[in-house]
Amino acid sequence: MADLYISEETADDIEMAAVDAVLDGRFVVVRESERLIRAGTSARHGHRHLLLPALHALQNAKGWISPGGLNYVCETLQVPPAEAYGVATFYDLFRVEEPMQFGDVTHVCVDAACQIAGAADRIAELKAQGLNVHESPCLGQCERANDVTGEVAVFVQSVGGPDSVAADDTPYELFHQKGDESLRLLKRIGVVDPTSLDSYLAHCGYESLTAAIEMGAEAVCTAVADSGLSGRGGAAFPTGIKWRAVAAEQGCPKHVVANCDESEPGTFKDRVVMENDPFAVIEALTIAGFATGAENGWIYIRGEYPLATARLQNAIDQALDAGLLGDDAAGSGHRFHIEIRRGAGAYICGEETALFASLEGFRGEPRSKPPFPTTHGLFQEPTAINNPETLLNVLDIVQIGADGYRSRGSERSPGTKLLCLSGRVAKPGVYEVEFGTTLGEVLELAGGLTGSGELNAVLMGGAAGSFVDRRYLDMPITLEDARERGTTLGSGVVMAFTDEIDLVDVLVRISQFFSDESCGQCVPCRVGCVRQNETMVVLQEKGSLTSERRQLVNDIAQVMVDASICGFGHTATNAINSAIKLGLVPGVPS
Amino acid sequence: MTDDPTSVVTVSLTIDGQAVEVPEGTSIHKACKSAGIDTPTLCWAENLTPVNVCRVCVVEVEGQRALVPSCARPAEEGMVVETDSERVKHSRKMVLEFLGSGVDLDQAPELQKWMDHYGSDTSRYDQYELPALRMGETPKIQDNLYIRDYDRCVLCYKCVEACGDDAQHTYAIAVSGRGFDARISTEFDVTLPDSACVYCGNCIGVCPTGAIQFKTEYDLRQEDDWRPEDQDVTRTVCSYCGVGCNLELHTQDDKIVKVTSPADHSVTSGMLCIKGRFGWQYVQPVDAPTRKA
Numbered sequence: 001m002a003d004l005y006i007s008e009e010t011a012d013d014i015e016m017a018a019v020d021a022v023l024d025g026r027f028v029v030v031r032e033s034e035r036l037i038r039a040g041t042s043a044r045h046g047h048r049h050l051l052l053p054a055l056h057a058l059q060n061a062k063g064w065i066s067p068g069g070l071n072y073v074c075e076t077l078q079v080p081p082a083e084a085y086g087v088a089t090f091y092d093l094f095r096v097e098e099p100m101q102f103g104d105v106t107h108v109c110v111d112a113a114c115q116i117a118g119a120a121d122r123i124a125e126l127k128a129q130g131l132n133v134h135e136s137p138c139l140g141q142c143e144r145a146n147d148v149t150g151e152v153a154v155f156v157q158s159v160g161g162p163d164s165v166a167a168d169d170t171p172y173e174l175f176h177q178k179g180d181e182s183l184r185l186l187k188r189i190g191v192v193d194p195t196s197l198d199s200y201l202a203h204c205g206y207e208s209l210t211a212a213i214e215m216g217a218e219a220v221c222t223a224v225a226d227s228g229l230s231g232r233g234g235a236a237f238p239t240g241i242k243w244r245a246v247a248a249e250q251g252c253p254k255h256v257v258a259n260c261d262e263s264e265p266g267t268f269k270d271r272v273v274m275e276n277d278p279f280a281v282i283e284a285l286t287i288a289g290f291a292t293g294a295e296n297g298w299i300y301i302r303g304e305y306p307l308a309t310a311r312l313q314n315a316i317d318q319a320l321d322a323g324l325l326g327d328d329a330a331g332s333g334h335r336f337h338i339e340i341r342r343g344a345g346a347y348i349c350g351e352e353t354a355l356f357a358s359l360e361g362f363r364g365e366p367r368s369k370p371p372f373p374t375t376h377g378l379f380q381e382p383t384a385i386n387n388p389e390t391l392l393n394v395l396d397i398v399q400i401g402a403d404g405y406r407s408r409g410s411e412r413s414p415g416t417k418l419l420c421l422s423g424r425v426a427k428p429g430v431y432e433v434e435f436g437t438t439l440g441e442v443l444e445l446a447g448g449l450t451g452s453g454e455l456n457a458v459l460m461g462g463a464a465g466s467f468v469d470r471r472y473l474d475m476p477i478t479l480e481d482a483r484e485r486g487t488t489l490g491s492g493v494v495m496a497f498t499d500e501i502d503l504v505d506v507l508v509r510i511s512q513f514f515s516d517e518s519c520g521q522c523v524p525c526r527v528g529c530v531r532q533n534e535t536m537v538v539l540q541e542k543g544s545l546t547s548e549r550r551q552l553v554n555d556i557a558q559v560m561v562d563a564s565i566c567g568f569g570h571t572a573t574n575a576i577n578s579a580i581k582l583g584l585v586p587g588v589p590s
Numbered sequence: 591m592t593d594d595p596t597s598v599v600t601v602s603l604t605i606d607g608q609a610v611e612v613p614e615g616t617s618i619h620k621a622c623k624s625a626g627i628d629t630p631t632l633c634w635a636e637n638l639t640p641v642n643v644c645r646v647c648v649v650e651v652e653g654q655r656a657l658v659p660s661c662a663r664p665a666e667e668g669m670v671v672e673t674d675s676e677r678v679k680h681s682r683k684m685v686l687e688f689l690g691s692g693v694d695l696d697q698a699p700e701l702q703k704w705m706d707h708y709g710s711d712t713s714r715y716d717q718y719e720l721p722a723l724r725m726g727e728t729p730k731i732q733d734n735l736y737i738r739d740y741d742r743c744v745l746c747y748k749c750v751e752a753c754g755d756d757a758q759h760t761y762a763i764a765v766s767g768r769g770f771d772a773r774i775s776t777e778f779d780v781t782l783p784d785s786a787c788v789y790c791g792n793c794i795g796v797c798p799t800g801a802i803q804f805k806t807e808y809d810l811r812q813e814d815d816w817r818p819e820d821q822d823v824t825r826t827v828c829s830y831c832g833v834g835c836n837l838e839l840h841t842q843d844d845k846i847v848k849v850t851s852p853a854d855h856s857v858t859s860g861m862l863c864i865k866g867r868f869g870w871q872y873v874q875p876v877d878a879p880t881r882k883a
Contacts, residue, residue: 005762005786007777067778080754080761080786081777089766096778346768363765368642368662520745520765520772522643524681527688530770531715552714559684562657562677563645570656 004078011072018061019073022053028078044078049341049379051079051361055088056303056342063102063159064095079361090363090519092136092345093157093303099132102159107136107304109145109153111265112459113422114138115509116501117145119152137347137513138265138463139304141165142422142495143174143272143429147451155304163306172276174429176446184408184416185392186432188277194311197318200279206324208395212287213332215398220291221247224394226402228414232389233259233350234461234490235567236479239394242384245374246292249382254294257359257378257385258285260301260308261343261350264462265513266493269418270388272430274301274308278315282338284391286319286329287398289336292384297338300355303345313340347517351566352377352385354519365521366566389418389492409435413478417489421446423496424453433477440473442494453498457584461490463510464571466578467503487578503584504540507576511536514572525569528560532573544587553580553588603669610665618660618671619647627673630682630704632689633746634661635796637859638756641747646685646704650675657681683708691715692770694741697800697811729808732781735868736794737808738774742801745772749793749802757861762786763793791867795850795860806847817842825852828866833857835866846870 011019028047030037054077058069065088074081088094099105106126110119126133134157141153144166156164177183178190193199200206212220225240246254258281262270274281285297301309316338319325329336341359348354349364356378358364377383393415397405406414413435419442422428426447433442439458449455457467466487468475475481482489497503511533520526535553539545545553557573564570583590599614605625612621617640622629632644642659649660652670657677665671672678686701687710695701705712729739747765754761762785766775776785794802810816821842828835835858840848849867853860 005760007780007784070777080764082761082764082766082775082786083754085775085777086764086766090768368659516769518769520767520769522645523685523688523744524645526745526770526772527692528684531688531691534715548714555680555684558677559681559688563648563681563685564656565643565645 004074004080006071006075006081007067009066009068009071011066011068014061015058015066015069016072018057019054019069019076022057023050023076026050027076029076038078047077048079048361049359050077051084051087052341052344052358055084055091055094056344059094059344060159060163063099063105064097066098070096083362087361087363090346091303091343094344101132103132104159105134105157106131107134107139107155107157109137109139109141109155110135110509111138111463111513112506112509113142113145113266113428113495114152115506116423116497117147117152118150122150122152136304136345137517138263138267139165140262140268140271140302142266142268142420145422145428147424155306162310163303165305165307172272175272175276176427176429177431182434183432184396185389185418186273186277186430188280189272189430190276192277192279194276194278195314197279197315197322200277205279206283206330208398209283209287209290209324209330209332212290212398213330217247217291217293220287220394220398223397223402224291227393227397227405228402228412229390229393229397229405230413230479231386232393232418232492233387234264234464234488236489239386239390242374242386243288243292246294246382246384249375253296253379253381254292255296255298255378255381255383256285256288256292256294257298257300257352257355257383258391259350259352259355259385259387260299260305260312261355262305262387262491263302263347263350264464264491264493265510266422266459266462266495267420267491268422269420269430269492271305271308273388273392273418274305275311278308278311279319280392280395281312281388282315282319282325284388284394285338286325286336287394288384288386288391290329290332290334293334294382294384295335295337296378297336298359298378299338299340300343300349300359301340302343302349309340309342316340346519347513348519348566348568351568354566355385356383363519365519366568368565410476410478410480412480417477417492419477419492419494421494421496423459424450424498424501425496426450435478436476438473439468439475439477439494442477443473443496446494449496449498451498451500453500455496456499456501457497457503457579457582459493459495459497459575461488462493463513463575464567465490465493466574467582467584468578469582469584488574503579504536504586507579507585508533508536508540510575514568518568518572522563522565522569524559524563525565525572528556528564528569529572532556532560532576536576539585539587542587550588553577601665601667601669603665603667603671605671606673612665614664616665618649618651618658618663618665618669621665622649622660622671622673629660629673630686630701630707631661632701632744632798633748635748635853635860637853637861638748638751638796641751644685644744644746646682648678648681648685649673650678679708683710686710687712687714689744693744693799694739695744695799697742697803698798701799730781731805731808733783733789734805735789736791736802736804738802739808740773740801742799743774744799744801745774746798748796748798749774752792752796752861753787757792757859758788758790760786760788760790762788789864789868790862791849791864792861794867795862804848810842810847821847828862830865830869835862837862837866839870845874 139153353367640662642662648657650672690712
């Protein structure tokens, strides 16, 4: 690729300085006055993962990615401009046309929790104030949505400065279980100072890593396997099996990745943890690296979480200074470093293989499985990927052992679960509940319903999850009960809808969400999501569906479940079909 | 294991009730072919790495929850494959229907044949007031060699692969955008002469729907004078250099209208350079060359 073709547009000083700052000397091409020193193929491949940070730098410097700026990045990293353009246009937070209105962009959430809190009115207000408003998919701040005050989730994408979200107070005030002695995962939320390692250490921080090092890597994997811990992102894959598989791989670089691309509409638990107890995520990831023998830790966090990103980076920096990360992490003799990568607005990048592709500097398109990440993960190397909630469980497991861990929860769903309560509940927020608590009890925990209406439906597990109705209030929150009753816990979303809310409007939005967020790689999902959205729009307009259209809804769902490449397509029709099956959609026979 | 280094390890599987034995590493798709079972494909080609994005070749494998792409999945020992189950037929029908509902497939007779076979009915989507279509984009005609008509593009990624790692290593085009709005594009959609394109035309060679085609073919089609049934194909060797690329000259009314190379040819694997692909004007000068005094 030595003869990479790059057009004549050049970057200006601001763009070059911004890119140089993030690349920090990691160039593939080095200029020495007139001389160009170009590294070889291996360096080009080895640096491709810097493309995403470089594009972020350009976007932040100018408010868009200009042809000159893109050329500079492409030349420096030796990436073909057409490919880099393909990557840039994949993400919502990147613009490739000069914006009409220079300056900050205010992203306002329009997904379910904010939609029913009056996002449309809020957007009109902000626009009237002259702000540059962009309608955004779920921003992961659903506990802030309030239909009485009209508050909805907002994320401000800045030009020249740092991005921001609603400033979180320290301690975090929207956590309603603060100080509860029975908490395992959230015990430090609102108690610990999230910016201070000393405060974390004073609250039992790093005792788990010490315990893990004493146990040894193999014993940690065994404890995690025996504990019955399963992934909390939605797929519920046994964590111990994953870790052991990676630990068994020898002779090549290995990775552990914290999947912090929490984008499932209605989900905000990982954000609350990362913002308020970031050292716990770093400690747990370090244990994962130690247990699997991986030296490379990565945090891939969604671009709309600037506060969490800053706190995690601060935690990494402090841990590194204290020797808790580094060439001999916490005196374990194990080398472990963590690097943070920001996503740029793409729900699909929460899918593990899409996340790898995105991190590697390619379009966030999922890959076919098999092969699985434990052998062919990040950079095609063995990788264990877990979300923060799953990782947090390990902190307890290494301290209290598998049996101690299993003392709570059910046989097949041991431990506790973080739930994201939102919608028409009095006290929306993250709640940690023991597996086995019923759905009705969970809603009571969040203060019960608000407004004058009756409970009509609860969205379980997010947009990719499914609706349930009042008949499910007695359902214990466990993986097995959810499966048996045809629903899912997914990422822990519990969003309540009363009968004052027109569910069809919500279904239209959900179908629009999937249509916007499909990566477009495979035909069933790319076209299916759009056709599904069309049927929902027709339903909204006409108030009913003809039998042909009703058949089409089924046909679309079946091909997407059967033939899509990844979990996105497999689940994109769940919410709508579950609502229809329960008879929650007037005008559509179940 | 035998001591014979030329011996091939084989796997045995069952396809539609039929026992099939193929060399290890063979795709299910190829195994089906060896068993005489015809499978529709779109994004697969024998000279490209499988990307398994179109999902038209899906088959049902016992024990697998979702259907699997036969083009990319290797056959395994003991696999039980169904290529004509209700689920397979439904998926193939719907995938083709989805494509036909938004893309102009007039010039993809192979796909139309399969659409008839599986009973795909694109009229089901006409009921919408505004079905999302790709149609209505003006064909991109930026030179005299080839045109790009993205109304016909099914996003099979073949052109991107041929332009990139699988053949030309030019990387002039890539997939841009996301979801239904994804498009094959140069950087910032600049014209081909302004891009890295070297006019090898390998993208034309692999395009299954006529989204990328010779300007000569496009012009004849515009005049309603494209007559494949009247065309001859003559195989010859390219005269420009010593590599020995085989060419297939497609002629209509004794004029070259298109040049391809056989995908199974040992030298080209179907890929050519600008000279072999487009450098045939000297064979049939439109006007006698004139030299200024």
